[in-house]
Amino acid sequence: MVTAIRRDLSIQLQTEGLQKVRAFIAEIVRASEMEENLQNRITLAIDEAITNIIKHAYEEKHQDRIRITVDVSPKRFEVVIYDSGCSFNPKEVKAPDIQQLVREGRRGGLGVFLMRKIMDEVEYVFHEGVRNELRMVKYL
Amino acid sequence: MADLEVTSQQCSGKVFYLGLKGFLDAHTFERLEKTISGLFAQGHYRVVVDLSGVGYIGSAGAGVFIGALGKARDHQGDLVLLTPSPAVQEVLDLLGLCQIFRIAKTLDEAQTFFS
Numbered sequence: 001m002v003t004a005i006r007r008d009l010s011i012q013l014q015t016e017g018l019q020k021v022r023a024f025i026a027e028i029v030r031a032s033e034m035e036e037n038l039q040n041r042i043t044l045a046i047d048e049a050i051t052n053i054i055k056h057a058y059e060e061k062h063q064d065r066i067r068i069t070v071d072v073s074p075k076r077f078e079v080v081i082y083d084s085g086c087s088f089n090p091k092e093v094k095a096p097d098i099q100q101l102v103r104e105g106r107r108g109g110l111g112v113f114l115m116r117k118i119m120d121e122v123e124y125v126f127h128e129g130v131r132n133e134l135r136m137v138k139y140l
Numbered sequence: 141m142a143d144l145e146v147t148s149q150q151c152s153g154k155v156f157y158l159g160l161k162g163f164l165d166a167h168t169f170e171r172l173e174k175t176i177s178g179l180f181a182q183g184h185y186r187v188v189v190d191l192s193g194v195g196y197i198g199s200a201g202a203g204v205f206i207g208a209l210g211k212a213r214d215h216q217g218d219l220v221l222l223t224p225s226p227a228v229q230e231v232l233d234l235l236g237l238c239q240i241f242r243i244a245k246t247l248d249e250a251q252t253f254f255s
Contacts, residue, residue, distance in 0.1 A: 015167035019143065022196065040227050041234075047198050051166040098206065098236055105210045107203030110235060114199055117234055 001074060002140055005032045008069040011050075013057050013085060018047055021068065032072045034140060042138055045118040046079055048111035049090075049134055057085030077138045087126040090115060090134070144168035146175050155186045155251055161193035164201030173204045176219075180208070185217025188250040191224040197231050205241065218242060220250045 009024045011017030022043050029039040046068070053066060067082040095116075096109035115122055121137040144162040151157050156179050164172065172189075179187060189205070191197075205219060212219045220242045224232060232238050244250035 015165070018165050018167055018198075019163070040230055043196075044198060044231060044234075047165065051198065051200060054166065098240060101206050102210045102240060105207050107199075107206050110199035110203055110206075114231075114234060 002034050002072060003032045004074065005072045006070070008067060010065050010067045013054055013064045013066055013083065015051070015054055017066075018050060021050055022047060024068070025070070028070050028072060034072065034077065038077075038138070038140070041118045042077060042079075045115045045136060045138075046081070048114050049081055049136065052088055052090070052111050053081065053083045053085055053132075053134070056088040057083070075140055077140060079136050081134045081136075082131050084131045087128075087132055089124045089126065090122055091124065144171050146172055148175060148179075151188070151247070151251065153186070153251060153254055154184065155188060155254055156184050157188050157190065157247065159190045159193065163196040164194055164204075165196065165198040166200040169200040169204050172201070173207070176204065176208045180211060180215075183215075185212045185215040186254050187212060187217070188220045188222050188244070188247065190222040190247075191228050192222070194225055194228050197228045199235070202231060202235055202237060205237070209241065218253060220244055220253050222247060222250050 005028055007028055011020055025043045025046055026039060029036065050066060064084055069080045071078045090112045093109050093112040096113055101107055115136065119136040120139050123135045125133040144160065144164060147159040149157045158175060176187065209219050222244050242253050
């Protein structure tokens with residue numbers, strides 16, 4: 001039985017913080033007694049979402065912070081990521097053709113592909129000039 | 141453990157072995173990318189990347205391999221992945237990379253892929 005947990009974390013808009021996010025998710029998975037094999041996947045989806053936010057932020061925004069809230073209940077794992085950087089809507093990103101990426105020596109769209117593949121719901125809300133919200137849910 | 145350590149060693153048959161320890165994410169991938177670009181710049185396109193010491197890989201890390209593979213093969217080389225840890229294997233599976241990359245269980249097996 002999964003134990004209900006609600007936690008939040010705030011990190012700077014910099015890739016140095018990704019390791020802290022992964023440790024935060026690992027701690028929640030342990031405390032909630034979720035299946036451990038979900039940890040790697042859920043961590044990956046959240047890591048990819050935050051990486052995209054950092055990548056698309058303006059340079060001068062890198063001192064800003066991202067807030068991550070996680071809500072675990074027996075039936076679902078929900079994460080909401082709040083930021084005030086540039087809008088980044090995962091729905092606008094096409095699914096990558098890996099063979100084509102290899103041929104062209106490019107990479108792109110892999111993070112969003114993983115977010116969609118792992119999580120059951122991925123929703124993005126853009127409040128212009130205020131903040132962005134990315135909400136992802138995994139049913140347990 | 142450091143965030144990412146990359147060690148490089150030349151094996152037989154002009155094959156280069158890259159040993160990775162740590163994690164391969166958006167913060168560390170450029171270190172590996174620079175190492176591989178450096179090998180390519182010197183004309184070394186036969187590369188084995190040992191992933192047994194990598195505890196975490198994100199799409200930025202996998203993207204380094206995707207970006208390098210085509211170039212290696214265009215130059216009659218290859219980029220072979222060696223003993224990915226279970227966590228890394230899962231990400232390779234999710235991205236469908238196991239059908240594209242050669243994955244070896246031992247360095248000897250990896251070297252046979254170049255012969």
